[in-house]
Amino acid sequence: MSEKPAIEISGAGPAGLAAALTVSAAGRHALVYERHTDVGGRFHGDFQGLENWTTKGDVLEEFAYLGIEAGFEHVPVDEIVCFDHEGAGRTLRSRQPLFYLVQRGDQPGNLDYALKQQAIAAGVEIRFETPASNLPGGGVVTEGPHRADAIAAGYLFDTDMADGIYTAVSDYLAPKGYAYLLVNRGRGTLATCLFDDFHNEREYLARCVVFFDDNIGVRMENPRRFGGSGNFSLPRKARKGNILYAGEAAGFQDPLFGFGIRWAILSGAAAGRALATGNPAQYEQVWKERLRSYHQAAATNRWFYERLGNRGYSQTLRRFPNGGDVRDWVHRAYAPRRWKRAWYHLVVSRRGAPLLNLHEGCDCTWCRCKRHIQAAGDMAGI
């Protein structure tokens, strides 16, 4: 290991651990601060989907190329049943996995656990119960979301139901979002993912339980509530001197449906590599090349999706060709296009200011310290 100082990372989520692994692979010491007692503290063992549609190639191959091992349990999903608001279901299939079902949390087999184990084996130092609020020597900020553009609320449970992947698109169940039920080997996750009307999450979740029970027959043993939020506001820049922002801390997240794991790992790895090779400025170029056009396309898709309403969701679902490949369909829908970029700039991006307010000359991991305001006051003699 080099004698150079450690590269510091705040947050041991997928982005932070991917950053640490690339730092370590480049021969530098990585020091990760994590505020919780273990990894995956924001999650509770819920099932999530590692998307495999934004590129033609497989996501796990892309991870392998970055040095991220698929040491976590990952169940390839090539069939899902999608319901509309009236309970009409369509079974959508793909030749290659549409996504991989993974479990989040600190238990063996979970994504976060496996990344932690790989990082420790690679010599990464992780300090738990150590929140970082400053990175004076620079580093990577991967603290997860700092605001909620969408929320998910649901139940984790044990069950004797058969394995299956179900979704429902209905504003009655999940305004501008979707509901999902994922069952694998005796465990289940049922949730509503809302992009609007967050205050009524309990009501929507209750409706989801009834809906899936009516249409599939849900058997929940030992149900536990879980929930969380997602943040996806494309920043103008994700770098403040030697501090690089990655994963959801930067707003890198799929704005259409909230599939952020892949984006977190890609951006974390890119940030780690840029710092370890002494070229932090390169990070801006890399995330813009790899993620920005996808973000703009997905945000534009969301703009249209939010205007569909129940009948529009239903019609879109019906338009899926019989015998078609859902992965190809979704891949095309997510593909960056020139018109989507134009729409993004003309219409979508005007809806809100970018989240990151990166005032230069401050080493805070999160720019809410108001030190810059004081600095401005000092200059003005206040």
Ligand SMILES: Cc1cc2nc3c(=O)[nH]c(=O)nc-3n(C[C@H](O)[C@H](O)[C@H](O)COP(=O)(O)OP(=O)(O)OC[C@H]3O[C@@H](n4cnc5c(N)ncnc54)[C@H](O)[C@@H]3O)c2cc1C
């Ligand atoms: C309920 C739910 C369901 C989801 N489902 C999916 C899905 O199916 N597919 C998908 O791809 N994505 C999904 N997502 C999104 C996905 O989980 C995130 O995009 C991804 O975890 C982001 O990774 P990250 O490393 O940026 O942040 P996180 O995973 O949030 O990790 C951030 C880490 O930083 C730590 N931290 C925070 N502040 C500090 C600090 N000051 N100092 C030190 N440590 C700190 C936190 O404790 C945490 O461990 C879901 C999200 C939620 C909430």
